[in-house]
Amino acid sequence: MKLAVIGVGLIGGSFALALKQAKKVSHVVGVGRGRANLELARERGIIDSMAADASGCDVVLIAAPVAQFGTIFSSLKNFSGLITDGGSTKRDVIAAARGALGRNLSRFVPAHPIAGGEQSGAAAAKADLFNGKRVIVTPLPENEEKAVAGVQDLWRACGAHVSRMSAEEHDAVLSTVSHLPHLVAYAMAHDVAKRENAARLFEIAGAGFRDFTRLASSHPEMWRDICIANRDLVLADMEAFSRKLAHLKKLLQENDAAGLEKLFAEAREARNRWIQSS
Helix, strand or coil: EEEECEEEEEEHHHHHHHHHHHCCCCCEEEECCCHHHHHHHCCCCCCCCCCCCCCCEEEEEEEECCHHHHHHHCCCCCCCCEEECCCCCHHHHHHHHHHHHHHHHEEEEEEEEECCCCCCCCHHCCCEEEEEEEECCCCCCCCHHHHHHHHHHHHHCCEEEECCCHHHHHHHHHHHHHHHHHHHHHHHHHHHHCCCCCCHHHHHHHHHHHHHHHHHCCCCHHHHHHHHHHHHHHHHHHHHHHHHHHHHHHHHHHCCCHHHHHHHHHHHHHHHHHHCCC
């Protein structure tokens, strides 16, 4: 099998490495905007060659920022193989596919690996990134079951647990547990950086601040596109979170120690249950 990866970064590069390790692909073609990144990917053995498009390949993974998907899909309208993606939003990606792929729409099976990280580029790719991680597939009505099964098999070969979900549910869930947390981390890091005593604050900040703001080291272009693409749901989650902050503010203003401790205890219990079950 010959694989083309459009966007050889953390997700795309790791997908290629995992499938090579599983002996599912014999040749990987890298397609992307940055020559230096593609050269690095070839040096690391992630890709075997570079090309301007996916011609001659059997499978394409699109792992570029989601705002680029419309242009990428247009370049694949005559592609005869299987197409999938690793985009963090699905409604906009599917809309772009419908507008550009034409009769090839049935070949596109949307997917999203829940296995990212704050590092980016070919340098961050690793073969075991998806081991034990969840990959959500959001099939289209136009997909044949054979195509969906083919994409699921590829992700399973990477070591992932695959499940199916509608695009609408996917975007709503990810808005709450991924997109909003990234926004909050960016906001916190930006707020501290713009304060007059920023240097002193960063000097004293410990592991808690480092862990909380880890997401702010993520790729800005990628997260710009995700937040804009899913903005209706992200805005709704921001509104709900603002109400939670307002409630905390009220507890502090009223010196309600018992109420504050109760909220903290409930939050800790919920998180501990989640960690223990994952």
